[in-house]
Amino acid sequence: MSSTRLLILGVLHDETLNGYEIRRRLELWGADQWANVAFGSIYHGLTKMSQEGLLEIVEKGRGGSTVYGITDIGRQEFQRLLAEAWWRVKPVIDPFQAALTFMNHMPKEQLLSALGSRSAQLRSLLAMCEPAIEGKVQYGAPRHITECVRLNMARTRAELDWIEDAIPRIEKDELP
Amino acid sequence: MSSTRLLILGVLHDETLNGYEIRRRLELWGADQWANVAFGSIYHGLTKMSQEGLLEIVEKGRGGSTVYGITDIGRQEFQRLLAEAWWRVKPVIDPFQAALTFMNHMPKEQLLSALGSRSAQLRSLLAMCEPAIEGKVQYGAPRHITECVRLNMARTRAELDWIEDAIPRIEKDELP
DNA sequence: AAGTTTGTATTCAAATTTGAGTAGCTGTCA
DNA sequence: TGACAGCTACTCAAATTTGAATACAAACTT
Numbered sequence: 161m162s163s164t165r166l167l168i169l170g171v172l173h174d175e176t177l178n179g180y181e182i183r184r185r186l187e188l189w190g191a192d193q194w195a196n197v198a199f200g201s202i203y204h205g206l207t208k209m210s211q212e213g214l215l216e217i218v219e220k221g222r223g224g225s226t227v228y229g230i231t232d233i234g235r236q237e238f239q240r241l242l243a244e245a246w247w248r249v250k251p252v253i254d255p256f257q258a259a260l261t262f263m264n265h266m267p268k269e270q271l272l273s274a275l276g277s278r279s280a281q282l283r284s285l286l287a288m289c290e291p292a293i294e295g296k297v298q299y300g301a302p303r304h305i306t307e308c309v310r311l312n313m314a315r316t317r318a319e320l321d322w323i324e325d326a327i328p329r330i331e332k333d334e335l336p
Numbered sequence: 337m338s339s340t341r342l343l344i345l346g347v348l349h350d351e352t353l354n355g356y357e358i359r360r361r362l363e364l365w366g367a368d369q370w371a372n373v374a375f376g377s378i379y380h381g382l383t384k385m386s387q388e389g390l391l392e393i394v395e396k397g398r399g400g401s402t403v404y405g406i407t408d409i410g411r412q413e414f415q416r417l418l419a420e421a422w423w424r425v426k427p428v429i430d431p432f433q434a435a436l437t438f439m440n441h442m443p444k445e446q447l448l449s450a451l452g453s454r455s456a457q458l459r460s461l462l463a464m465c466e467p468a469i470e471g472k473v474q475y476g477a478p479r480h481i482t483e484c485v486r487l488n489m490a491r492t493r494a495e496l497d498w499i500e501d502a503i504p505r506i507e508k509d510e511l512p
Numbered sequence: 513a514a515g516t517t518t519g520t521a522t523t524c525a526a527a528t529t530t531g532a533g534t535a536g537c538t539g540t541c542a
Numbered sequence: 543t544g545a546c547a548g549c550t551a552c553t554c555a556a557a558t559t560t561g562a563a564t565a566c567a568a569a570c571t572t
Contacts, residue, residue: 161529161530161531161557161558162431162529162558162559163431163433163434164558164559166434166435166438167434167437170434170437170438170441173441178520178521178522179521179522180519180520180521180522181520181521184520189437191433191434191437192427193427194427194428194429194430194433194434195429195430195433195434196429196558196559196560198559198560198561199521199522199523199560199561200523200524200558200559200560200561200562201558201559201560203521203522203523204557204558204559205558208557208558225520225521225522226521226522238441239441242435242438242441242442243442243446243450245431245432245434245435246435246442246446246447246450246451246454247450247453247454249432249454249457249458249461250431250432251368251369251370252370252428252429252430252431252432252491253370253371253372253428253429253430254370254371254428254429254491255338255339255421255426255428256421256425256426256428256487257339257367257370257371257484257487257488258339258342258343258346258367258370258371258421259342259418259421259422260480260483260484260487261343261346261365261367261481261484262342262346262418263480263483264478264480265346265349265414265415265418266418266419266422270419270422271422274419274422274423275422277423278422278423278425281425282425285425302440302512303512304436304439304440304511304512305437307436307439307498307502307511307512308433308436308437310498311432311433311436311494311495311498312433314494314495314497314498315428315430315491315494315495317494318487318490318491318493318494319487319490319491321490322483322486322487322490326483335480335483336478336479336480336483337527337528337559337560337561338528338529338559340528340529354550354551354552355551355552356549356550356551356552357550357551360550372528372529372530374529374530374531375531375551375552375553376528376529376530376531376532376553376554377528377529377530379551379552379553380527380528380529381528384527384528401550401551401552402551402552
């Protein structure tokens with residue numbers, strides 16, 4: 161259901177890696193910005209999918225690390241999950257909407273200063289992404305990864321636009 | 337960490353309700369589009385927060401339902417969580433980005449038809465929201481709830497724009 | 513050379529989320 | 543009138559996620 165399995169299988173599609181490296185790879189791809197890729201999630205996924213035969217242990221502990229590789233069934237499952245992810249539109253989980261829902265419980269002052277702060281935070285997030293978009297930075301991630309960054313930026317800009325629009329309306333007491 | 341607690345506390349801020357009604361209320365507000373509000377999550381939150389003293393049982397089972405109300409500590413916690421939700425920018429969890437990440441593992445044909453399908457699905461989602469925005473439908477949700485819908489639509493449009501932009505690029509083999 | 517930070521690699525308990533199932537009640541339609 | 547659908551209200555096991563803790567090695571500092 162969540163994308164953790166898909167991500168792990170995808171990372172292991174062409175190489176064998178240990179849990180730590182997988183997590184690193186995902187971070188490189190910016191997956192920490194839009195998925196649950198805490199170490200715990202990764203290691204859990206690895207042991208679970210090994211039990212299910214989607215992965216196999218290529219190199220066991222013995223002082224060294226535990227390296228995983230994908231199996232044939234794992235590859236099939238990868239394709240299945242990937243197709244599903246492409247075809248099925250699933251809702252985006254967004255903590256800010258919960259904040260929005262209770263807008264009316266915040267004093268006007270706080271609302272305005274929180275929005276100001278968010279606006280600044282979002283702007284600097286966008287600024288941080290610029291170099292990646294312009295191809296300045298290519299840490300070895302495939303080129304199409306920039307598309308994730310683009311989409312992310314577009315979403316962020318959407319929130320920013322909402323904020324810029326909301327601020328004057330709150331000032332004029334049209335909101336909430 | 338997630339918004340479930342905030343949502344439950346917020347719903348119970350001004351009235352006492354049972355688990356089922358809480359879930360209904362949240363659905364009315366569209367929370368199922370951007371939060372984890374499965375029944376299990378709600379009921380778990382209710383029992384947990386009761387144990388912690390944030391909620392109290394106002395009316396116990398006895399054939400009837402278990403009705404919860406918020407306590408003073410619960411109100412404090414609500415304010416705390418609300419402030420945090422407003423000030424701290426937290427990442428949005430988006431399953432589609434995982435799909436995007438492995439774009440290169442999909443044959444061009446499938447990519448194009450999946451995008452076509454998504455585009456249609458997103459358009460109809462947007463169409464469904466229109467009446468809510470124009471104030472045609474007010475099932476009793478506070479007026480500022482439309483702001484959630486607006487923001488949601490803006491995000492959806494961002495994805496749609498990305499798709500419209502990507503389709504020709506894929507056709508021209510500029511992607512992946 | 514001892515002490516401190518930083519990076520690698522993992523584990524674990526506790527918290528949360530999912531998804532499916534149960535059971536009672538109400539309306540309705542034949 | 544009885545059977546079947548749909549709504550209300552909830553439970554539960556299994557899966558996942560979180561957040562913090564651990565351990566050990568390399569690098570850096572004083």
